[in-house]
Amino acid sequence: MTPSQDIDALKASFADFLKRKKYRSTQERFLVLDRIAELDRHFSADELYIHMNSRGDRISRATIYSTLDLLTQCSILMKHRFHGESATFELSSRMPNHDHLICVECGRILEFREEGIDSIRDAVCSQLGFRPVTHSLQIFATCHDPLTCEYNKQD
Amino acid sequence: MTPSQDIDALKASFADFLKRKKYRSTQERFLVLDRIAELDRHFSADELYIHMNSRGDRISRATIYSTLDLLTQCSILMKHRFHGESATFELSSRMPNHDHLICVECGRILEFREEGIDSIRDAVCSQLGFRPVTHSLQIFATCHDPLTCEYNKQD
DNA sequence: GTCTTTGCAAAAACTTTGCATGCGG
């Protein structure tokens, strides 16, 4: 999905951010970015930690958390907080400008694109005197067919 | 802000939900709803626990968490997960259909209303075969004037 | 060489669970 050629662009962008903020360019920070590109899906900090260590990288949770925070600061990563879960991350470039629909019955997460949201975001920001960085729209909904949902206590 | 006459409507709606789901109508559950209406703002589970106990109510965290979950299930409460924070709740009726803009520099949270979001939500749901329950739009942005933001490491 | 970053483990923050007691139906 993400063409591998994009990874170099992400690394360049990350390197630029680190330099601007006077943070150091360490091997671990770029290794984390590599492995995230490899995963190419939603993931939690701990899932990434397990992925990397089972793959042979020796890296600590502290470094993972710290690097995820840096990557989120510079918008390479998008950080989501869906209900009841630990934080979920994904590459912003993986599927630009998409949002999420969460089934409140079974917890499924669907991705969708809706062009109109960007203009709403920009309008709100200019009205309140802010410069938009990013957004996260979460729609909570139930299946029309309750049989496909597992945890419906009512039926 | 929330007229106190609304509290009875909320209680009736909660009672109805409990009956439908065959949950018991306990004093604690309605007391929690009373105190939430009293707060009339965003709050975390622990803030409510402290509010109630410093007010003289003797209630446990377990009951708070359990009741907040019930109140969220029946849409009386809205549960938000902003970045890096514990879950934040608020009465849905407090300011219907509003969303949040979060300043990524200083963490301020502003509330706003934007009518267009509802139609986007409904369109997405009908397209994907879901029935909308609620939504949460979080816009992350920076102040135009960086001086009003505190944590900007760059300057 | 200096000073940030890392790894490790311990701690903190937040939430859930187990069990005995209490109260709603």
Add this chain to the structure above:
DNA sequence: CCGCATGCAAAGTTTTTGCAAAGAC
């Protein structure tokens, strides 16, 4: 009175922090 709900404390999760050692500049 039966059985779910509560209170308490303990355990579970997720994330952060302190400190010594390693690595970036």
